[in-house]
Amino acid sequence: MIFKNAADMAQALAAQEVSSVELTQAHLDRIAAVDGDVKAFLHVDQQGALAQAAAVDADRASGKAMSPLAGVPLALKDVLAQKGVPTTAGSKILQGWKPPYDSTVVSKLKDAGVVILGKTNMDEFAMGSSTENSGYGPTFNPWDLTRTPGGSSGGSAAAVSAFEAPLAIGSDTGGSIRQPAALTGIVGVRPTYGAVSRYGLIAYSSSLDQAGPFGRTVLDTAMLHEIMAGYDAHDATSINAPVPAVVAAAKSGNVKGMKIGVIKQLQGEGYQKGVQTRFTESLELLASLGAEIVEVDCPSFEFALAAYYLIAPSECSSNLARFDAMRYGLRTGDVDGASAEAVMAATRDAGFGREVKRRIILGTYALSSGYYDAYYGSAQKIRTLIIEDYAKAFTKADVLVSPTAPTTAYKIGEKVDDPMAMYLGDVATIPVNLAGICGMSLPAGLAEEDNLPVGFQIMAPAMQDQRLYQAGAALEAALSSQWGGNLITKAPALTGGK
Amino acid sequence: MALNYEQLVAKYDPVLGLEVHVELNTESKMFCSCSTTFGAQPNTQTCPVCLALPGALPVVNEKAIESTIKIGLALNCSIAPYSRFARKNYFYPDMPKNFQISQYDEPICFDGYVDVEIDTDEGPQQFRIEVERVHMEEDTGKSLHVGGATGRIHGADYSLLDYNRAGIPLVEIVTKIVPGTGKYAPEVAKAYVAELRDILRGLGVSDVKMEQGSLRCDANVSLMLKGATELGTRSETKNVNSLRSVERAIRGEMLRHAEILETGGKVKQETRHFQEDTGLTRSGRSKEQAEDYRYFPDPDLVPVTPAASWIEELRATLPERPSIRRKRLQEQWAVPDKEFAAMVNADVLDIVEATVLLGADPTKARTWWLGEISRIANDQGVDIKELSITPSDVAELISLVASGDLTDKLARQVVEGVVAGEGKPSEVVAKRGIKVVNDDGALMAAIEKVCAEQAETAEKVRAGHLPAAGALIGAVMKETKGQADAARVRELLLGHLGQ
Numbered sequence: 001m002i003f004k005n006a007a008d009m010a011q012a013l014a015a016q017e018v019s020s021v022e023l024t025q026a027h028l029d030r031i032a033a034v035d036g037d038v039k040a041f042l043h044v045d046q047q048g049a050l051a052q053a054a055a056v057d058a059d060r061a062s063g064k065a066m067s068p069l070a071g072v073p074l075a076l077k078d079v080l081a082q083k084g085v086p087t088t089a090g091s092k093i094l095q096g097w098k099p100p101y102d103s104t105v106v107s108k109l110k111d112a113g114v115v116i117l118g119k120t121n122m123d124e125f126a127m128g129s130s131t132e133n134s135g136y137g138p139t140f141n142p143w144d145l146t147r148t149p150g151g152s153s154g155g156s157a158a159a160v161s162a163f164e165a166p167l168a169i170g171s172d173t174g175g176s177i178r179q180p181a182a183l184t185g186i187v188g189v190r191p192t193y194g195a196v197s198r199y200g201l202i203a204y205s206s207s208l209d210q211a212g213p214f215g216r217t218v219l220d221t222a223m224l225h226e227i228m229a230g231y232d233a234h235d236a237t238s239i240n241a242p243v244p245a246v247v248a249a250a251k252s253g254n255v256k257g258m259k260i261g262v263i264k265q266l267q268g269e270g271y272q273k274g275v276q277t278r279f280t281e282s283l284e285l286l287a288s289l290g291a292e293i294v295e296v297d298c299p300s301f302e303f304a305l306a307a308y309y310l311i312a313p314s315e316c317s318s319n320l321a322r323f324d325a326m327r328y329g330l331r332t333g334d335v336d337g338a339s340a341e342a343v344m345a346a347t348r349d350a351g352f353g354r355e356v357k358r359r360i361i362l363g364t365y366a367l368s369s370g371y372y373d374a375y376y377g378s379a380q381k382i383r384t385l386i387i388e389d390y391a392k393a394f395t396k397a398d399v400l401v402s403p404t405a406p407t408t409a410y411k412i413g414e415k416v417d418d419p420m421a422m423y424l425g426d427v428a429t430i431p432v433n434l435a436g437i438c439g440m441s442l443p444a445g446l447a448e449e450d451n452l453p454v455g456f457q458i459m460a461p462a463m464q465d466q467r468l469y470q471a472g473a474a475l476e477a478a479l480s481s482q483w484g485g486n487l488i489t490k491a492p493a494l495t496g497g498k
Numbered sequence: 499m500a501l502n503y504e505q506l507v508a509k510y511d512p513v514l515g516l517e518v519h520v521e522l523n524t525e526s527k528m529f530c531s532c533s534t535t536f537g538a539q540p541n542t543q544t545c546p547v548c549l550a551l552p553g554a555l556p557v558v559n560e561k562a563i564e565s566t567i568k569i570g571l572a573l574n575c576s577i578a579p580y581s582r583f584a585r586k587n588y589f590y591p592d593m594p595k596n597f598q599i600s601q602y603d604e605p606i607c608f609d610g611y612v613d614v615e616i617d618t619d620e621g622p623q624q625f626r627i628e629v630e631r632v633h634m635e636e637d638t639g640k641s642l643h644v645g646g647a648t649g650r651i652h653g654a655d656y657s658l659l660d661y662n663r664a665g666i667p668l669v670e671i672v673t674k675i676v677p678g679t680g681k682y683a684p685e686v687a688k689a690y691v692a693e694l695r696d697i698l699r700g701l702g703v704s705d706v707k708m709e710q711g712s713l714r715c716d717a718n719v720s721l722m723l724k725g726a727t728e729l730g731t732r733s734e735t736k737n738v739n740s741l742r743s744v745e746r747a748i749r750g751e752m753l754r755h756a757e758i759l760e761t762g763g764k765v766k767q768e769t770r771h772f773q774e775d776t777g778l779t780r781s782g783r784s785k786e787q788a789e790d791y792r793y794f795p796d797p798d799l800v801p802v803t804p805a806a807s808w809i810e811e812l813r814a815t816l817p818e819r820p821s822i823r824r825k826r827l828q829e830q831w832a833v834p835d836k837e838f839a840a841m842v843n844a845d846v847l848d849i850v851e852a853t854v855l856l857g858a859d860p861t862k863a864r865t866w867w868l869g870e871i872s873r874i875a876n877d878q879g880v881d882i883k884e885l886s887i888t889p890s891d892v893a894e895l896i897s898l899v900a901s902g903d904l905t906d907k908l909a910r911q912v913v914e915g916v917v918a919g920e921g922k923p924s925e926v927v928a929k930r931g932i933k934v935v936n937d938d939g940a941l942m943a944a945i946e947k948v949c950a951e952q953a954e955t956a957e958k959v960r961a962g963h964l965p966a967a968g969a970l971i972g973a974v975m976k977e978t979k980g981q982a983d984a985a986r987v988r989e990l991l992l993g994h995l996g997q
Contacts, residue, residue, distance in 0.1 A: 081553040094552065101546050103553055200553040207797035236557045236799050315797055318585050321596035322550040326659070340591045340657065367587070367792035376794060 002026050005486075006072050006166040006220035013071040016060070020053035020071030024115050027073045031117065031164045034494045039139050040149075040159035042078050043086045044118035049073065056113040068247075069223055070113030075165035077156045078119040079126055080211065081200040082106045089202040090122040090152075092135040093323045093330045093351025103200020104232045105169065105211050112227045117165055120155030124353045125320065126173055126204040128152050129425045131180075132416045133355045140412070141184060143452055143491055147409040150180030153214070157184040160214045162494055167224050168214040173204050174308050175405070175429025177212045178441035182404035182455020185443045185487045187221045187472070188214045192462045193436035194239035197232030203319040205312035206237075208433040216488050218442060218473040222250035225465070241463060249466035253473025256290035260471070261397025265301040266428045272407045274447025278454040279403045282444045285478050286471070296393040296400060300385035301431050307386070308430045309423060310366050310379035317363030320356070323348065358419070387435045394461050399471050402428045404441040404455030432459055440468040442476055443487035453487060503749070506721075506756045507681035513729055514676040514687055514748065515718035516627075518694055520669045520704045521637065521711070522565045527665035528636040529556030529599065534667075536710060540660035548665035550594035555798050558583075562634060562667040563606070563802060565703040567812050569669055570607025570632045572697050572819070577809050581606040583634070583799045587792040591657065592639035594664055600635035602793040606802055607632035612697070614689040615821070618682060625682075627690045628674040639664040669704075675729070683719075683752065688745040691715055695741075696820035708739050715744055719751040721759060730755070731765040735779050738772045747772045751779060827851060831860035837868075844868055846882060852889035858896045866892050870910055874917055887916045894923045907980050908932050935982040938990060944977040945970075945991050960995045967991060 001009065001018060012018045028046055035041055056071040076082065079089050081099035083106075088094040102110065109116060123133035131139040131154030139154045141147040142162035149158040153170025157180035160168045170177040172190035181188025190212045201211055213224035229243040262283065267276065287293050325331035325347035326340070333346025352360070366375035393400055405425055415422040432439040437459060444456035456475065460467035480486060501509065527534055530547035546554035570577050584602035610629035615622050640663050645655025671694065679686040695706045695713060705712045720732035733755070738747045755765050770779035818826075827847065828838045831854070841847055846867045853863040867882070871892070875882040895912060898904040904912060904927070915926030927933070935941060948970055949956040958966040967988065974987045 081551075087552070089552065097552070099546075099551065099553070101551070101554075199555050202552040203798075205797075234557060235555050237797075314794060318587050318597050318792070318794070321587060321589065322552070322594065324589065324591070324596055326591050327549055327594065328551065341589070344589060364792065367794055369790050369792070372792075372794070 002030050002163050002166070004166070005217050006069065006215055007217070007223060009072050009166055010069055010223070013060070014066070020056045020060075020113075020115060021050060023071065024049050024053040024073050024117070027117055027165055030162075034142075034162050035164060037140060037145055037494060038142055038158050038162045038164070039137060040075065040120050040155045040162065040164055041118045042088065042090070042121050042136055042155065045085055045116065048085065049115050049117050052110070052113075052115045056115065059113065067112035067114075067227065069167070069227060071115060072167060073115040073117045073165055074109065074224070075118065075120045075156050075159040075168040076106070076109075076116050077153050077168070077170045077211075078122055079171050079202045080105055080169065081202070082116065082119070085116075085119065087119065087202070088135070089126070090124040090134040090136065091351065091353070091356070093347065094328075095135075095330060097329050099200070101200065104197035104234060105228050106200065108228055108230070114167075114224075114227065120153070120159055120168065122155055123152035123176075124356050125202065125316065126152040126171055126176055126209070127316070127355050127359055129175070129179060129422050130410075130412075130416065131155060132412065133353055135353055138412055141409045142494055143185060143409065146411055147452070148183070148412055150183035150405070150409065152176040152180075153188075154180045156214050157181055157186060157188065160184070160186050160216060161488065161491065166216065167220060169211055169224070169228065170214055171201060171204075171209055171211045172429075172433065173208045173210075173312060174433050175426045177214065178429050178439055178455065178457060179405045179425065181214060181441040182443075182457075183409040183453065185453030185491060186214055186216050187218055187440065187442045187476075188212065189221050189225055189440045189465070189468060190432060190438060191225060191229055191465055192239070192438040193433075194237050195229045195243070195438070195463065195465065197230075197235040197238050199232055199234035203315075205315040206319060207315060208308075208312060210433075216486060218253070218440075218469055218476045219247070219250040221440075222246040222469045239463065244463060244466040246466050246469045249469035250473045253470060253477055255286055255471050255474040258291045258399065258471060259294055259397040260286055260291045261294050261296040261393055261400040263301065263393070263400055263402050264295055264297050265299070266402035270406050270424070270427070271403055272447060272449070274449045275403050275405070275407060275454045278444040278447060279456060282456050282475060282479070283401070286475055289474055289478060291471075294397055296396055298386070298389040298393055298431070300382060300389045303382045304386055304431045304434055305423060305427055307379040307382035307434060308426070309362070310375050311383065311434070313359040313363030314366045314376050314379075315363065316356075317360045317367065320352075320360060323351065355419070383434045386431050390431070390435045390437060390459075390461070398460070399467050400459040402457045402459075404428060404457040408447050408450055408452035408454060428457060437462050438465045438468060440472050442472050443479070445479065445483075445487065446490065500753075500757050501760055503681070503753065506752060509724060510721040510752075510756060510759075511677065511680065511724055512683040512748075512752050513720050513722060513732075514673070514679065514683055515732065516673045516676070516687060516690060517716040517718070518671045518691065519714045519716075520569075520671065520698055520706065521713070522562055522667040522669060523702075523704050523712075524559055524561045524565065524667055526559055526561075528559050528562055528634070528667035529665055532665065538662055540658070540662060543662040544664070548594065549661055550596075556599060556796075558799060558802070559667060563804065564812065565667075565701070566606055566632060566634050566669050567804060567809060568701050568703060568816065569671070569698065570610065571809070571813050572701055572816055573607070573610035573612055573629050573632060573671065575607035575610030575629060575632055577804060578604065578606050578608065579803060579806070580604070581802045583796045583802075584793045585796050588789060590638070592641045592659055592661075592664070594639065594661060598635060598638065599796055599799070601633035605631040605633035612690060612693055613821070614686060614693050616682060616685045616689045623682075625679060625686050625689075627676055627686070630672045630674045632669060632671050635668050635670060637663050637666040637668050684745040684748040687717060687748050688741050691744050692741055693821060700817045700820050708741070711739070714739065717744060717748050717751070719748055719755065720765070721752060721755045730759075731767050733765065733768055733770050733779070735770045735772050736782065739774065743772055743774060746777045747779065750777055754779070831864070833860070833864065837864070841868060844872055844882070846872070849883070849889050853892045853896075856890055856893035858893040859900075862896045862899075863892060866895065866913075870913055871917075874913070885917050886919055887913065891916050891923055898923060898927070902936075902983065903927070903934060904932070905934055905980070905983055907984075908934065933981060935978045936986075938986075941974070941978065941982055941987060941990055942994070944974050944982075945987070945994050948973045948977060949994065956995060959992070959997065962997070964992075964997065967995075
């Protein structure tokens with residue numbers, strides 16, 4: 001059962017062929033078997049999950065109308081507050097903190113009867129691309145346990161890829177859903193900025209953060225997308241508009257007559273050969289399905305990485321100021337006579353990891369008077385140029401495409417001491433965040449040189465998320481028929497249990 | 499040699515700058531739905547947002563924006579069609595997020611003015627105070643530093659934090675520099691704050707209670723030699739919590755600056771704290787090295803873009819300006835300056851006007867509210883508005899006296915009854931059986947009795963010594979338990995004694 005797609009599980013639950021308690025227990029068993037190797041979870045909420053599952057079963061037995069994913073288990077990135085369940089954002093500074101409230105996403109999941117198995121590992125405060133920056137140790141890629149699953153939502157991606165959960169939620173600030181989805185051979189979507197409430201999502205960079213779904217198929221991902229999205233009065237940046245019909249789009253999957261724009265700047269030099277090959281093949285496949293392939297020029301994308309690494313650190317330097325030992329979380333240095341200032345400093349020194357400190361310092365500098373215009377100000381101008389490049393490109397194409405990441409999964413430890421090399425892995429995903437639009441990564445096959453998954457990225461204008469699913473489902477269907485099933489079925493079996 | 503005040507203003511020109519913080523009286527906080535009620539148990543009016551729990555987000559209180567726009571309009575400001583909130587970053591334990599959401603280079607209201615009038619040696623003179631900006635921000639929590647000598651964070655044994663105030667909507671009203679007030683600088687500043695207070699009260703957007711901190715003033719003062727073109731170094735005095743203190747603090751700072759300058763010293767640019775007991779200021783943190791607050795637009799909030807039509811709707815709801823209204827009422831009621839000032843100071847203008855609008859004579863209405871009723875409020879130690887007597891009660895009372903159904907003395911008993919909750923004046927009259935003795939027969943009986951008892955005095959009156967009649971009238975009134983009309987008693991008495 002655990003190797004099925006979420007949509008199939010949902011159907012089996014609806015037909016009462018399996019109970020949510022059975023399905024949840026099966027996943028808990030799988031977690032117990034393989035998570036010692038994968039280390040996708042920071043906290044498994046066995047009791048809470050089974051209680052939630054039992055409640056769903058009881059509701060279903062009483063004949064209540066059920067939400068489409070009711071009873072299906074899910075893994076939740078530790079960046080989202082869940083009432084009474086440890087929530088750390090991968091940081092030691094929040095060790096042991098149990099939120100007194102549910103994030104809006106968690107409320108929506110609970111309302112829909114989606115069973116939350118536990119909290120997944122992540123780069124500390126979502127800062128990183130390999131999950132190695134977690135305060136609690138790295139997560140390992142189920143395709144090759146010596147490699148990273150990507151990040152920052154590496155735990156969520158690995159959990160879905162290792163069949164520990166059929167669905168997961170991540171957050172994507174610069175590619176943190178799409179890149180790990182690409183590296184673990186699954187589907188990940190970053191919805192339009194403002195489509196999913198950020199209330200209860202521990203902030204890294206407020207203007208870029210967006211939670212989104214992971215699944216093993218485009219349809220599964222769409223079903224979760226539809227549940228998480230929607231206007232929320234608790235988030236001032238939430239968009240007050242109907243959720244695009246993403247499930248319908250995933251079901252119809254058709255690219256006939258669709259104009260697909262290939263971004264000139266997001267290919268070629270710097271992209272691994274196998275990645276480029278799979279990307280080109282997918283394009284040809286789309287053309288054969290009746291799509292019109294055009295090339296678009298986005299010259300400002302050259303500066304996207306630089307802009308991102310000024311805006312995100314600037315915002316995080318302010319967002320993370322609240323971790324000061326005064327009201328919750330870690331407190332160290334509180335010895336006799338220590339001033340509040342000294343306790344704050346000692347706690348932040350002990351609680352934050354190197355990458356977090358690096359970005360706080362970077363952002364503090366970029367916002368300082370005398371430097372603001374040159375750094376933060378210039379970065380915002382680039383952001384405007386990127387928005388304009390996209391707007392122009394979308395007059396020529398319905399969706400835009402690129403490889404999701406320039407490489408396949410790299411070895412644990414390979415880039416962790418070279419921040420610039422790590423940052424370059426986000427080059428293709430970051431423009432979407434800067435423009436506030438939506439993007440999907442779906443599997444395009446395995447790179448011939450290392451037999452590791454390659455991601456294909458689709459981008460669409462703000463609040464046109466259904467286009468991602470429409471194109472993605474078409475490509476997925478064509479690729480699956482070539483492969484004789486999902487790419488994920490080609491993943492090495494995890495026998496687990498170290 | 500220190501200069502006295504007269505010498506000081508002969509040599510130097512003071513330049514003022516006033517920043518007034520006003521707590522809005524919205525029901526909920528600026529960015530969350532927590533209550534804003536004053537005086538609740540510490541930390542009971544908090545939530546994930548105002549405690550800055552991880553993941554919590556601010557959402558702007560629309561009512562606060564409405565109030566701020568009204569304030570801007572009342573201060574003759576332009577209203578920005580687009581303004582943003584910014585984050586002011588600094589660490590302090592009473593600020594949960596370690597940044598304050600405020601407005602920085604894009605305030606919602608800008609370029610206004612307030613005219614104030616003060617008495618000068620040459621008679622009443624008007625000064626225009628130009629308003630640079632009116633912007634919104636959130637208040638911080640409150641720290642109570644326990645132990646240590648100064649009550650400040652340094653040297654304290656420990657500190658208690660109350661976040662109930664964290665996130666209360668604040669409006670900051672900042673003037674441009676105010677030159678040209680000369681020796682009247684302290685009075686002008688006081689008049690400005692008083693006028694602001696009246697305007698805000700009239701708008702109903704704040705409690706404007708300086709003693710509770712819902713209106714706080716920071717006064718910037720500098721001195722420049724007369725004729726100089728360059729401004730002197732300023733000090734900023736915080737914690738000025740009454741109108742009188744505004745005046746004292748500025749005068750005190752002028753004298754302190756002058757003393758430094760006269761002895762060849764340099765005024766330090768710093769924050770100072772006003773001390774109510776001594777009237778002096780003490781040094782706070784130095785501002786020589788300006789703090790870098792790393793302001794940037796708050797990415798959690800969207801720009802404030804009030805529609806022009808909404809602004810016009812709000813403009814149409816603005817009440818008459820307090821200074822204009824005062825002039826109008828004083829003229830209409832023909833009240834001398836001194837008495838009118840007494841009414842303003844006692845804060846009874848609204849109720850007197852309400853009473854007059856119900857048909858009462860302005861002078862009588864003023865006398866009742868400012869006299870007997872104020873006295874009762876004073877005795878009970880409550881605000882006059884908290885008493886259960888209303889303008890309509892007073893209007894009724896005045897009409898009962900005018901029609902002769904009550905004497906002034908009896909009316910005072912009725913007021914007591916109304917205040918004691920016995921009902922409207924007519925009900926109190928009925929319940930207590932209060933009535934004027936109109937029966938001349940009964941009055942004559944009493945007069946005869948009194949004249950017999952005080953024959954000697956009666957003789958004096960009969961002989962033409964009229965002032966002696968007062969004692970007899972008093973005795974008659976006593977005899978009739980105060981229910982007689984004194985004027986009628988006098989008439990009958992004098993007639994009885996052949997006068």
